[in-house]
Amino acid sequence: MAAYVNRTMSMMAGDGPHNVAMNNGTMRVNVGNVDSPLQIFVRAKKKINDIFIEIDDYVKDAVTFMHAVSGENGIATPQDVANVEAYVSKVEAIREVLKRDHMKVAFFGRTSNGKSTVINAMLHDKILPSGIGHTTNCFLQVEGSDTDEAFLKTEDSEEKHNVQSVSQLGHALCTTRLQESSLVHIYWPRELCALLRDDVVLVDSPGVDVSPNLDEWIDKYCLDADVFVLVANAESTLMLTEKNFFHKVSTKISQPNIFILNNRWDASASEPEFLDQVRSQHANRCVDFLSRELRVCSPKEAEERIFFISAKEALLTRMKEREKPVSSPILVEGHQVRYFEFVDFERKFEECISQSAVQTKFAQHSRRGKNIAADVMAALEQIYTTACNMKATKVEKQRILQEQLTCIEEQLTSITRQMKDKIGKMVESVEHKVSLTLSQEIRRLSALVDEYDTPFRTERAALEQYKRSLHRHVESGLGSRLKKRLSSDIGHEMDEAQKEMADGMYNILPIHKRAAAASVIMPHQQPFEVLYRLNCDNLCADFQEDLTFRFSYGITAIIQRFQGKNTNKIALKNPPQYTPIPPTIGPPAPSGELSRMGNGGSVVGPLSAEEWSMISKFALGALTSQGTMGGLLLSGLLLKTVGWRVVVVTGAIYGALYAYERLTWTAKAQERLFKKQYVAHAGKKLRLIVDLTSANCSHQVQQELSTMFARLCRLIDEATTEMDSELTEVREAIKMLDDASTSAKKLRNKANYLSHELELFDDAFLKSN
Numbered sequence: 001m002a003a004y005v006n007r008t009m010s011m012m013a014g015d016g017p018h019n020v021a022m023n024n025g026t027m028r029v030n031v032g033n034v035d036s037p038l039q040i041f042v043r044a045k046k047k048i049n050d051i052f053i054e055i056d057d058y059v060k061d062a063v064t065f066m067h068a069v070s071g072e073n074g075i076a077t078p079q080d081v082a083n084v085e086a087y088v089s090k091v092e093a094i095r096e097v098l099k100r101d102h103m104k105v106a107f108f109g110r111t112s113n114g115k116s117t118v119i120n121a122m123l124h125d126k127i128l129p130s131g132i133g134h135t136t137n138c139f140l141q142v143e144g145s146d147t148d149e150a151f152l153k154t155e156d157s158e159e160k161h162n163v164q165s166v167s168q169l170g171h172a173l174c175t176t177r178l179q180e181s182s183l184v185h186i187y188w189p190r191e192l193c194a195l196l197r198d199d200v201v202l203v204d205s206p207g208v209d210v211s212p213n214l215d216e217w218i219d220k221y222c223l224d225a226d227v228f229v230l231v232a233n234a235e236s237t238l239m240l241t242e243k244n245f246f247h248k249v250s251t252k253i254s255q256p257n258i259f260i261l262n263n264r265w266d267a268s269a270s271e272p273e274f275l276d277q278v279r280s281q282h283a284n285r286c287v288d289f290l291s292r293e294l295r296v297c298s299p300k301e302a303e304e305r306i307f308f309i310s311a312k313e314a315l316l317t318r319m320k321e322r323e324k325p326v327s328s329p330i331l332v333e334g335h336q337v338r339y340f341e342f343v344d345f346e347r348k349f350e351e352c353i354s355q356s357a358v359q360t361k362f363a364q365h366s367r368r369g370k371n372i373a374a375d376v377m378a379a380l381e382q383i384y385t386t387a388c389n390m391k392a393t394k395v396e397k398q399r400i401l402q403e404q405l406t407c408i409e410e411q412l413t414s415i416t417r418q419m420k421d422k423i424g425k426m427v428e429s430v431e432h433k434v435s436l437t438l439s440q441e442i443r444r445l446s447a448l449v450d451e452y453d454t455p456f457r458t459e460r461a462a463l464e465q466y467k468r469s470l471h472r473h474v475e476s477g478l479g480s481r482l483k484k485r486l487s488s489d490i491g492h493e494m495d496e497a498q499k500e501m502a503d504g505m506y507n508i509l510p511i512h513k514r515a516a517a518a519s520v521i522m523p524h525q526q527p528f529e530v531l532y533r534l535n536c537d538n539l540c541a542d543f544q545e546d547l548t549f550r551f552s553y554g555i556t557a558i559i560q561r562f563q564g565k566n567t568n569k570i571a572l573k574n575p576p577q578y579t580p581i582p583p584t585i586g587p588p589a590p591s592g593e594l595s596r597m598g599n600g601g602s603v604v605g606p607l608s609a610e611e612w613s614m615i616s617k618f619a620l621g622a623l624t625s626q627g628t629m630g631g632l633l634l635s636g637l638l639l640k641t642v643g644w645r646v647v648v649v650t651g652a653i654y655g656a657l658y659a660y661e662r663l664t665w666t667a668k669a670q671e672r673l674f675k676k677q678y679v680a681h682a683g684k685k686l687r688l689i690v691d692l693t694s695a696n697c698s699h700q701v702q703q704e705l706s707t708m709f710a711r712l713c714r715l716i717d718e719a720t721t722e723m724d725s726e727l728t729e730v731r732e733a734i735k736m737l738d739d740a741s742t743s744a745k746k747l748r749n750k751a752n753y754l755s756h757e758l759e760l761f762d763d764a765f766l767k768s769n
């Protein structure tokens with residue numbers, strides 16, 4: 001009773017679910033009370049809805065990210081992507097459930113106890129049909145309509161019915177009766193009722209005493225109810241049918257929130273003397289039922305769940321307040337106290353349903369939200385770790401590649417310097433060798449010419465033919481000798497140099513490139529051959545033999561011999577000037593000086609051979625032009641000086657010598673002379689091209705080695721270009737992995753943020769309850 005008085009006083013002070021004000025004996029209810037306990041649910045729903053919007057975005061972002069790092073990038077596997085993608089539909093499903101989440105209260109009791117009247121009073125309007133006898137035929141669920149219109153729908157149809165038809169559809173006395181376990185949805189404008197606005201759904205039921213299908217009811221309508229209200233009749237005591245129903249409920253639902261309304265308490269006004277005793281008796285039985293029989297709460301808590309009200313009066317009061325027509329406006333004694341108790345019930349009910357619904361609805365959402373955030377975070381953590389590991393591998397690869405490139409560059413610089421020296425030395429050595437060998441071969445040219453054994457004839461045509469074949473003989477003989485002596489020697493040196501070069505380059509290459517490069521950098525298999533061309537046809541084209549018989553001791557021969565000695569002396573004093581070496585291999589083009597030489601002239605210093613010939617002819621002429629007179633004078637002088645015998649003997653010997661030489665002037669002798677002249681001429685010409693030939697050969701060597709070196713350098717270049725592009729790819733991969741790990745980290749941290757938000761939600765709405 002004390003609690004009852006306190007509650008009443010408290011309500012009188014305006015601490016109710018709605019602001020209640022007395023105005024000329026009537027009370028006004030402000031339906032927009034923001035302090036309503038229902039706001040806990042409303043705020044919690046909004047908050048968790050907001051969090052799930054973020055979770056939805058987060059999961060979608062994570063899926064987009066996972067797709068970006070899967071496939072070619074290989075950071076996420078298709079299974080990883082599928083795992084995270086599965087959460088998109090899960091989150092959407094939770095958001096759908098969240099949208100429909102509401103606080104549900106179900107009213108049960110025997111027929112005519114006033115369930116519909118209580119609901120109407122709570123809704124501040126006469127929405128549900130009520131009356132004496134069995135009126136409510138089926139389940140009627142009243143919920144807020146998002147529009148201004150009021151309408152209703154049956155369970156199996158989307159058709160909207162006029163709300164007035166509820167008295168037909170839901171009324172037991174109507175002809176078009178629905179099944180008692182069927183459901184009719186009544187949508188009532190939210191703005192007309194605070195409960196509906198705050199997502200409370202109220203379910204009216206047929207009397208528990210008129211249906212045997214209680215189990216079906218419970219399964220269908222009670223399992224998701226947050227609060228049950230047992231509307232009892234205060235004029236009698238709790239009936240077994242009512243108790244049995246709640247016994248069934250408590251077996252299927254753990255700790256259901258049950259309120260007991262002892263309705264029709266206005267009837268007690270007619271017997272005020274027994275008021276307290278009856279109230280106490282009912283209260284004790286109800287407390288006993290809730291705490292001892294059902295064990296859904298403690299006796300103290302049960303006391304707070306039991307109310308003595310008059311729904312009829314409460315509805316009447318509220319209808320009057322809204323200036324709606326009422327059938328019987330008379331309120332009996334004590335109606336205000338009963339009204340306050342009704343309001344107190346509403347307050348307690350709102351607190352209870354709000355807290356219960358937050359727990360039953362949002363606790364599981366919060367838990368699932370945390371699990372989703374944790375799972376997605378774990379997947380992202382995995383991606384982050386994979387990306388970091390892959391990045392570390394790539395960074396190491398980048399370091400190795402950079403080191404290899406630097407090393408190759410340094411080694412290449414060093415080996416290029418070495419090879420340049422090597423090629424220089426080789427060139428010098430080859431030049432020297434060729435020069436030496438060719439000079440030696442020129443010195444034994446007479447032997448080569450002597451080997452030529454073709455019949456010699458002095459007719460012009462035959463002689464020309466003989467000369468041409470002698471050119472070829474000398475050419476091939478010299479050529480084969482030079483080849484024999486030079487090619488293998490130089491070739492061996494070349495092979496050594498090329499091998500050294502190839503080995504050096506091979507060692508520069510990174511190990512994994514060596515096998516592929518080995519076949520390419522092998523020195524060529526053909527043995528090296530010195531290329532030169534001794535074109536005797538051209539070289540000795542100016543050779544003119546002189547096969548005129550000349551007595552060895554004739555005056556002309558003596559003068560010529562003398563002339564030859566002088567010529568040699570002059571020639572020694574004035575060595576011939578050589579033409580510069582043409583840059584390419586091949587037969588040397590006869591220079592102007594060589595041409596001059598080829599025309600029979602030789603460089604003899606200030607006096608040419610022609611000049612000497614002129615002098616000798618002049619001297620001979622001088623001796624012979626004196627005619628008989630001179631000869632007589634000379635003969636006389638000789639006879640007088642040495643005696644005629646000596647002159648005769650000398651003349652005889654001279655004549656014999658002449659005769660001998662004249663007789664031995666055969667074709668063989670002419671051939672010998674020819675060959676002698678040829679050797680002298682060809683030797684002189686060949687000596688002129690020694691430097692040129694050796695320079696050409698050394699140039700050939702230089703070309704060969706340089707080409708080989710360039711080929712090897714190109715190989716290194718290809719390898720380094722490949723490594724450069726590999727390095728670029730590695731750098732790009734590092735950047736991609738960097739971006740991926742950064743994004744994974746950000747998304748992972750966002751999961752932390754979302755978990756933290758859910759923790760805050762728990763602290764604000766779940767733990768405090």
Ligand SMILES: Nc1nc2c(ncn2[C@@H]2O[C@H](COP(=O)(O)OP(=O)(O)OP(=O)(O)O)[C@@H](O)[C@H]2O)c(=O)[nH]1
Pocket residue numbers: 109110111112113114115116117118129130131132133134135136137205206207263264265266267309310311312313
């Ligand atoms: N005197 C009095 N009459 C009430 C009170 N509450 C309801 N009634 C009347 O009791 C009768 C039955 O009320 P309903 O609200 O239809 O009862 P119900 O429990 O919904 O009945 P069913 O729908 O048949 O299960 C109506 O005539 C109401 O006017 C009350 O507090 N005091």
